[in-house]
Amino acid sequence: MDVTIYHNPACGTSRNTLALIRHAGLEPTVIEYLKDPPSREQLATMIRDAGLTVRQAIREKGTPYEALGLGDPSLGDEQLLDAMLTEPILINRPFVITPMGTRLCRPSEAVLDILPADAFSAPFVKEDGEAVLGEGGKRLV
Numbered sequence: 001m002d003v004t005i006y007h008n009p010a011c012g013t014s015r016n017t018l019a020l021i022r023h024a025g026l027e028p029t030v031i032e033y034l035k036d037p038p039s040r041e042q043l044a045t046m047i048r049d050a051g052l053t054v055r056q057a058i059r060e061k062g063t064p065y066e067a068l069g070l071g072d073p074s075l076g077d078e079q080l081l082d083a084m085l086t087e088p089i090l091i092n093r094p095f096v097i098t099p100m101g102t103r104l105c106r107p108s109e110a111v112l113d114i115l116p117a118d119a120f121s122a123p124f125v126k127e128d129g130e131a132v133l134g135e136g137g138k139r140l141v
Helices: 012-023 040-049 077-086 108-114
Strands: 004-007 029-032 095-098 101-104 131-133
Touching: 004 012, 012 108, 040 077, 040 095, 040 101, 095 108, 101 108, 108 131
Parallel strands: 004 029
Antiparallel strands: 004 095, 095 101
């Protein structure tokens, strides 16, 4: 299965999502979006395919969101996309794309919705100790 993750290795949610993908026996294409941001078209497509609005795909915490005045409700999608492309840290993460769909994987276990359920046979615990998969790879959350 072809899997792509827009990843930030400094983000625990992103690391957990990547670990879940690999736990399924898949080696994804890993795009460190801070170094290699998506094109405007790719970003808009990911957001749309994930069923989100542009505003829902913006990360506020730990970003220049406030300093740039992005909370202004009069800003349209094009202006928000411009900001996200200028400052990729504003792109919420991680986005994962598989043939089964596209998700913003917050929380990380959202990736399970777009991976084959039968790919898991063992338990999985996130970095913080939260169990996501139990015996036999059964989903717990």
